[in-house]
Amino acid sequence: MKTVAVVLAAGSGSRMKSDVKKQYMEIGGKPLIYYSLKAFEESLIDDIVLVVSRGDIDYVRKEIVEKYGFDKVKAIVEGGLYRYHSVRLGLQAADNDCDYAFIHDGARPFVDNDIILRALHGVKEFGACVVGMPVKDTIKIADDNGFAQTTPDRAKTWMIQTPQVFSYKMILDLYQRLDREEGELMAKGVNITDDAMVVEYFSDKKVKLIEGSYNNIKITTPEDIPAAEAILKNR
8 A cells, every 4th residue: 555645835825925935934943834744754654745836846855855854755846826736736746556645735734643544544445535623613605795695504514624535546537637627617617626626526436524633724824823833832
């Protein structure tokens, strides 16, 4: 059994409102991307493919991968315009003899070995799984004018995180199909926001929900930095 983690660090981080790209901002004295790479480096994952912004390959190789000794990083590739482009490019850079692919947003620094193990057990049993947690708040579905339209059953509502884990050959095939049909999807107004959606849209495979952690937050806006530092301090 061979596993690969595709770690995405190609975003611009525009909502962070910083001159430094979000993935390189420091928390606890280390760049944000360090923490998720460290988690996969110290886990049972065999290889890591790191997807970075255009022009950042040399910087990341020297200042992060080599500096911190991430030996499992087998490839560093440039990402694409949208997240799903970056995922496809990362998957294509992995060895084609992989069995399972873990797709993870590098802006989630608090993935840990327990989450990785639960996801591995999930993908081995179901072939497709994503980590997440049940929502704590009531969710409203809005209409086009911003009025509450429906209220889904909170007991059945999850907030989805990463890693999202799949049979490697299946998810690579589906992402390549997405690449071929991208224009058609855009014409229909279909917005692909995560990997599970690719599976849901292009196959009849069911995606299992696996428990992640409420600490497995995504760093997106300046308000997230103090929260991340608090989690880091308490780990």
